Amino acid sequence: xxxxxxxxxxxxxxxxxxxxxxxxxxxxxxxxxxxxxxxxxxxxxxxxxxxxxxxxxxxxxxxxxxxxxxxxxxxxxxxxxxxxxxxxxxxxxxxxxxxxxxxxxxxxxxxxxxxxxxxxxxxxxxxxxxxxxxxxxxxxxxxxxxxxxxxxxxxxxxxxxxxxxxxxxxxxxxxxxxxxxxxxxxxxxxxxxxxxxxxxxxxxxxxxxxxxxxxxxxxxxxxxxxxxxxxxxxxxxx
Numbered sequence: 001x002x003x004x005x006x007x008x009x010x011x012x013x014x015x016x017x018x019x020x021x022x023x024x025x026x027x028x029x030x031x032x033x034x035x036x037x038x039x040x041x042x043x044x045x046x047x048x049x050x051x052x053x054x055x056x057x058x059x060x061x062x063x064x065x066x067x068x069x070x071x072x073x074x075x076x077x078x079x080x081x082x083x084x085x086x087x088x089x090x091x092x093x094x095x096x097x098x099x100x101x102x103x104x105x106x107x108x109x110x111x112x113x114x115x116x117x118x119x120x121x122x123x124x125x126x127x128x129x130x131x132x133x134x135x136x137x138x139x140x141x142x143x144x145x146x147x148x149x150x151x152x153x154x155x156x157x158x159x160x161x162x163x164x165x166x167x168x169x170x171x172x173x174x175x176x177x178x179x180x181x182x183x184x185x186x187x188x189x190x191x192x193x194x195x196x197x198x199x200x201x202x203x204x205x206x207x208x209x210x211x212x213x214x215x216x217x218x219x220x221x222x223x224x225x226x227x228x229x230x231x232x233x234x235x236x237x238x
Contacts, residue, residue: 002014005047007051011033013033014034016036016037018039021038022038023036024050031062033057063227073122075118081182083103084136085184085187090107095113097111099112101125101128126159130178130181136188144196148196148197148199150199153171153173165177165180167198172199190216190223
């Protein structure tokens with residue numbers, strides 16, 4: 001069951017779940033606000049919590065509404081695509097052979113069978129991006145495990161609409177947004193370290209910030225750099 005709070009111009013959807021802590025999220029592209037609250041809490045208590053977070057909510061909404069978004073990709077010749085922060089121009093090659101993606105100078109060559117649809121081309125390119133990201137992440141995790149003193153049991157790469165990464169501290173697993181393959185390497189490294197640090201401190205506490213300051217002193221610069229870059233076009237369905 002979803003309840004609705006009205007805090008001035010801000011609408012907040014509240015969902016009560018069998019969880020221990022309150023979770024506040026602000027979703028792109030319009031800044032929709034959602035709170036997941038434990039079953040033991042009442043709506044008035046959630047309202048007090050939301051009011052205390054109003055300044056943060058407005059900041060996040062302003063960021064989301066002002067963030068540049070990529071135009072929708074149609075997978076046509078000379079369309080711009082990115083890998084590790086570098087721009088490549090797409091060349092589509094139709095041939096009777098298994099699909100493949102190849103970088104050649106400043107071009108991204110997409111080989112597909114004749115008649116492949118736009119959706120089919122997208123599947124091929126996104127699978128290639130996942131492979132590229134996995135290859136980048138493995139050595140980064142191996143490098144940072146002894147520095148942070150943690151062990152990542154598994155990592156996953158997937159499309160994520162609302163975040164660059166996530167961590168399950170108990171399972172010691174991290175998840176990374178496929179779109180990180182398109183971003184500069186230092187931005188990817190920042191997200192990897194950020195999520196690995198959550199194994200030591202699950203939430204964004206003062207201790208977590210201190211850990212980031214200790215292990216990656218320039219993390220704020222990389223965060224701001226990443227947040228200034230365009231994010232992928234999404235059909236959000238609302």
